[in-house]
Amino acid sequence: MNIIKPLTLLFGSILFTFAEEIDETLFKRGYEVYKNNCSICHIEKATLRDFSQARLNVLSGRRPENIDAPPMNLVSARIKEFFPNEPEFIEFVKDYITNPSKDKGVCKPAAYSFFGVMPPIGQGMPEADKEAVAYWMYHRYSENWQEMFREVKKLQNLRKLKRVEAE
Ligand code: HEC
Numbered sequence: 001m002n003i004i005k006p007l008t009l010l011f012g013s014i015l016f017t018f019a020e021e022i023d024e025t026l027f028k029r030g031y032e033v034y035k036n037n038c039s040i041c042h043i044e045k046a047t048l049r050d051f052s053q054a055r056l057n058v059l060s061g062r063r064p065e066n067i068d069a070p071p072m073n074l075v076s077a078r079i080k081e082f083f084p085n086e087p088e089f090i091e092f093v094k095d096y097i098t099n100p101s102k103d104k105g106v107c108k109p110a111a112y113s114f115f116g117v118m119p120p121i122g123q124g125m126p127e128a129d130k131e132a133v134a135y136w137m138y139h140r141y142s143e144n145w146q147e148m149f150r151e152v153k154k155l156q157n158l159r160k161l162k163r164v165e166a167e
Pocket of ligand 1: 033034037038039040041042068069070075093096097100101104105106107111112115116117118119121122133134
């Protein structure tokens, strides 16, 4: 009996099940919503260096420079820590932008003390736009919060080491 064909079918369907299918139209609409409504405060992506600098500022009680809100890649990674599944993530974002409050937020406390709670920008926004921007936030980024934190700490230890060596 030829075993190859059933195996190919089996693995083919497993791959098909796990391959992430992105709804391009929704994703693009989400990016437009982001650019028009969110980008004025949330930059799209902070590099590890930016993240590291912001963390140093926060640790010494200073406001992160040149930004008015946490960068979107950090926000997305942070929310995924609490709501890893897409439907809950999307629900959370839609609700938060409509009725933001410190109580329900999952950002680090420093975000609220340096920037304040975000305005209810989602009020009056069409439901479909909220859905799209939340969808975009979920699929745009693949960073993992814990990993980013580890990398930033590594970067900072390295800097400390360099400083000590230079003294
Ligand atoms: C006027 C500035 C401003 C605009 C515009 C803005 N945000 Fe925010 N956003 C903030 C600030 C500041 C925070 C951090 C404090 C907080 O979480 O409320 C934040 C936090 C968030 C969070 C994390 C919530 C939490 O605390 O767990 C989400 C999600 C978010 N923003 C989504 C959006 C989306 C989507 C848009 C556009 C539709 C948007 N924001 C527009 C300022 C803004």
